[in-house]
Amino acid sequence: MRNLKLIIKREYLARVRNKAFVVMTFLSPLILVGMIVLIAYLVNLNAETQHTVAVSDESGQFVKDFRDSKDVKFIDLSAIDLEAAKTIVREKEYYGLLHIPAVKENTIPEIQFFAKEAPAFGFLSQMEKAISDKLTNRQLLAQGIDVDLIEASQAKVEIGIQNFSGEKTSKMSTYVKMFFGGAAGYLLMMFIIIYGNMVMRSVIEEKTNRIIEIIISSVKPIHLMLGKILGTSLAGITQFLIWVILGGIMLTVITAIAGIDVFTLHGPQQQAMEQVSDNELRQLVIDIARLPMALLLVSFLVYFIGGYFLYSAIYAAIGAAVDNETDTQQFMLPVILPLMLGIYVGFFAVIENPHGIVSIVFSMVPLTSPIVMLMRIPFGVPWWELAISVGILIITIAGVVWVAAKIYRIGILMYGKKPGYKELYKWLKY
Amino acid sequence: MDHLLVAENVSKRFGDFTALNNISLEIPRGSIFGLLGPNGAGKTTFIRIINQITMPDSGRMLLDGHPLRPDDIAHIGYLPEERGLYKSMKVGEQALYLAQLKGLSKAEARERLKYWFERLQIQDWWGKKIQELSKGMAQKVQFVVTVLHRPKLLIFDEPFSGFDPVNANLIKDEILQLRKEGATILFSTHRMESVEEMCDYLALIHRGHKLLDGEVNEIKRQYKSNTYEVGLISNEPELLRKELEERFEISETEFKSINDDLKLKIKIEPEASPNDLLVYLTSKAQVNHFVEVIPSVNDIFIKTVTSNA
Numbered sequence A: 001m002r003n004l005k006l007i008i009k010r011e012y013l014a015r016v017r018n019k020a021f022v023v024m025t026f027l028s029p030l031i032l033v034g035m036i037v038l039i040a041y042l043v044n045l046n047a048e049t050q051h052t053v054a055v056s057d058e059s060g061q062f063v064k065d066f067r068d069s070k071d072v073k074f075i076d077l078s079a080i081d082l083e084a085a086k087t088i089v090r091e092k093e094y095y096g097l098l099h100i101p102a103v104k105e106n107t108i109p110e111i112q113f114f115a116k117e118a119p120a121f122g123f124l125s126q127m128e129k130a131i132s133d134k135l136t137n138r139q140l141l142a143q144g145i146d147v148d149l150i151e152a153s154q155a156k157v158e159i160g161i162q163n164f165s166g167e168k169t170s171k172m173s174t175y176v177k178m179f180f181g182g183a184a185g186y187l188l189m190m191f192i193i194i195y196g197n198m199v200m201r202s203v204i205e206e207k208t209n210r211i212i213e214i215i216i217s218s219v220k221p222i223h224l225m226l227g228k229i230l231g232t233s234l235a236g237i238t239q240f241l242i243w244v245i246l247g248g249i250m251l252t253v254i255t256a257i258a259g260i261d262v263f264t265l266h267g268p269q270q271q272a273m274e275q276v277s278d279n280e281l282r283q284l285v286i287d288i289a290r291l292p293m294a295l296l297l298v299s300f301l302v303y304f305i306g307g308y309f310l311y312s313a314i315y316a317a318i319g320a321a322v323d324n325e326t327d328t329q330q331f332m333l334p335v336i337l338p339l340m341l342g343i344y345v346g347f348f349a350v351i352e353n354p355h356g357i358v359s360i361v362f363s364m365v366p367l368t369s370p371i372v373m374l375m376r377i378p379f380g381v382p383w384w385e386l387a388i389s390v391g392i393l394i395i396t397i398a399g400v401v402w403v404a405a406k407i408y409r410i411g412i413l414m415y416g417k418k419p420g421y422k423e424l425y426k427w428l429k430y
Numbered sequence B: 001m002d003h004l005l006v007a008e009n010v011s012k013r014f015g016d017f018t019a020l021n022n023i024s025l026e027i028p029r030g031s032i033f034g035l036l037g038p039n040g041a042g043k044t045t046f047i048r049i050i051n052q053i054t055m056p057d058s059g060r061m062l063l064d065g066h067p068l069r070p071d072d073i074a075h076i077g078y079l080p081e082e083r084g085l086y087k088s089m090k091v092g093e094q095a096l097y098l099a100q101l102k103g104l105s106k107a108e109a110r111e112r113l114k115y116w117f118e119r120l121q122i123q124d125w126w127g128k129k130i131q132e133l134s135k136g137m138a139q140k141v142q143f144v145v146t147v148l149h150r151p152k153l154l155i156f157d158e159p160f161s162g163f164d165p166v167n168a169n170l171i172k173d174e175i176l177q178l179r180k181e182g183a184t185i186l187f188s189t190h191r192m193e194s195v196e197e198m199c200d201y202l203a204l205i206h207r208g209h210k211l212l213d214g215e216v217n218e219i220k221r222q223y224k225s226n227t228y229e230v231g232l233i234s235n236e237p238e239l240l241r242k243e244l245e246e247r248f249e250i251s252e253t254e255f256k257s258i259n260d261d262l263k264l265k266i267k268i269e270p271e272a273s274p275n276d277l278l279v280y281l282t283s284k285a286q287v288n289h290f291v292e293v294i295p296s297v298n299d300i301f302i303k304t305v306t307s308n309a
Helices: A002-017 A019-048 A082-092 A121-142 A147-153 A172-209 A212-216 A221-258 A267-275 A278-290 A293-321 A325-352 A357-362 A369-379 A383-411 A421-427 B043-050 B070-075 B091-101 B106-119 B135-147 B165-180 B192-198 B216-223 B237-247 B274-284 B297-307
Strands: A051-057 A072-076 A096-100 A112-114 B003-014 B017-028 B032-036 B058-063 B076-079 B153-157 B184-189 B201-206 B209-215 B227-233 B249-252 B262-267 B286-292
Touching: A002 A019, A002 A172, A002 A221, A002 B091, A019 A221, A051 A082, A082 A096, A121 A147, A172 A212, A172 A221, A172 A293, A172 A325, A172 A369, A212 A221, A212 B091, A221 A293, A221 A383, A293 A325, A293 A369, A293 A383, A293 A421, A325 A357, A325 A369, A357 A369, A369 A383, A383 A421, B003 B043, B003 B184, B017 B043, B017 B058, B017 B184, B017 B201, B017 B209, B032 B043, B032 B192, B032 B297, B043 B153, B043 B184, B070 B076, B076 B135, B091 B106, B091 B135, B106 B135, B135 B153, B135 B165, B153 B165, B165 B184, B165 B192, B184 B192, B192 B297, B201 B216, B201 B297, B209 B216, B209 B297, B216 B297, B227 B274, B237 B249, B237 B262, B237 B274, B274 B286
Parallel strands: A051 A072, A051 A096, B032 B184, B032 B201, B076 B153, B153 B184
Antiparallel strands: A096 A112, B003 B017, B003 B058, B201 B209, B227 B262, B227 B286, B249 B262
16 A cells, blocks of 8 residues: 555656656646637637628629628629629629529529639528528519518427426526536547557656566566556646636636627527527526536546546556557547447437437447536436446456456566467466 | 475466576575576566566465565565666665665664665765776675565576676675675576575576586585596506506596696496595505585586476
8 A cells, every 4th residue: 555655656746747648737728728729719800890791782682781891891783784783793893793684474594603702601591581582582472472471470499398396497407418528528538548658658768768667576567557657647646627717817807808709609508598598698697507517527537537547557568568659549539439339329329319228228328428428417417327337447447457457467577579469378387 | 494485386487488496495594595597597577576567477485474565565675687777866865765765764764774775885976876887896785785675585697697706706795794784585597607606505497497406515425427637647557548448437637737648537337436446546656636526507508407498
């Protein structure tokens, strides 16, 4: 126990004092915040330009329906011949020319948009909608139907979601849950890969330095392995906490200085918010507040520790089996594969149906359960499912650590061999 | 005799490969014991079993009369052949860490390290990183770490490799000093000069089998061939050679001499006395040189290994 503590301390300090660690820890939030600010700036820049669009409406029926907005200004060039209008648009560098040919009543005109570059998708659909609405209304009128009557008789249905215990939720809450679950799962995967690799490199370093035999004559290999995993995980937690704190501070400071409203950044969500009523916006805040935050945090911690342990034991065994980092390639696939699988299953199956059979199975299979279960938790997971999943995870960890320790024990003292899976299997029996 | 370490029928297999086959050894307390063997003989496996890095398949190791226990690690100092240190860690910090792993308290470790660093005049290295030191310098640090916790049993695997002659001598003197202070030393090497010079006992293992063991002088006596190296001055050397050839088994040999001698190796019957040979020779020629040929450990090593190949 005393030795384990010494090893954890050394490993922790070795990681934390590493220049790359310091640089990464303090630079990453800077880069992240810098990128957010840059994106925000670019989005604003894009939005602020007002395009000028010329309209050549030979039918003369639509031009009055185009009203100037924040983004678009319309110029009526219907009086001029089409070719002349084109020249003007080109010379004045307008955004484009909308040409509506003269047509008979009740037929749909073949409308063209002339521009130097293909116009923004949003702009086109806006135009299309305006013209279609107008045409539709006109055709309805021609059939003798009162448009106002239609307007008045339109019924808008919204299905309110409510669970059996009577809590109301909005459709927004699904997005919220997806976001929180997805973020947690993704973070976990990144952390496992980064810190698992760190454990592996540290094992390889001890092998190539040939210090391993000196250490191993004083401590048990399993202690060295566990100390390494624990020490490195502490370094990871340190880095994570620094990021959270630094990122929070910097984001606040920079947004305050630049005067950018962070909430305008979420384009699609912004639109979504405009569509929902005030009432639903309030519901969103309630939804976020009602997320099982405590459960999410606790399970993040549990699954994070569990998943990290599981994978870093495998990473440690890989490190012990090889002589240098290039030899690790052949063993990396089986490690990365379940992680990627977890992420994909999470992003597709869980979002589609958080309580479907695929979601449930993958949140039980130990190699993917940390990621998939984290994504499911915001949608509400029965406690017994959690218990089974964590139980399976713990049992698997015990097994994997046991196997990894065996490979590790033999591997750290093997030099010059580039072992395959067959060789590793043999080591298990030594 | 009082034995610090006793190996009883120790065997170890890795898959189909037998690394150690029923090895029994006794290492007397306070001795310097040479464990010899060509590469791949099983020396390192044997040492790893002593260090409890590997467990034997059968047989047992007794330290001080009891089977090895985990806390015996504190009584053993091991300098492996493949040795290194953390490159980016400072010398002092690293030495403290390794000493603490051996069970010393931090204060105690610091005090003893100070003593050793001064003794080997390497105080200036304390704050340096290992990567700034040369290989030989790093080896000195490793040596200090090995002996720092004053183990009863010191195991050195090829201790002199990587040292220049000056430092090799320094380390040799330190090892002898440690023995004087009561440590028992197990040497593993295939460098025979050092065995010749330092060891009281030796064991020879080859392909996992123990070929011979015992006191160095005793073994040498067993392997002597009753051969004497002589330098003779005679007026008629060819005639003398023929005469000798008829009576003894002789062969040409070479040694340094200022005279133009007849240089021969003469083998006599085991029960015959060298005195008789000398008397006979003096009656025939002037004897400038008369030495018993004592087999070197190297000779014994090669002879035993090749005859068992």
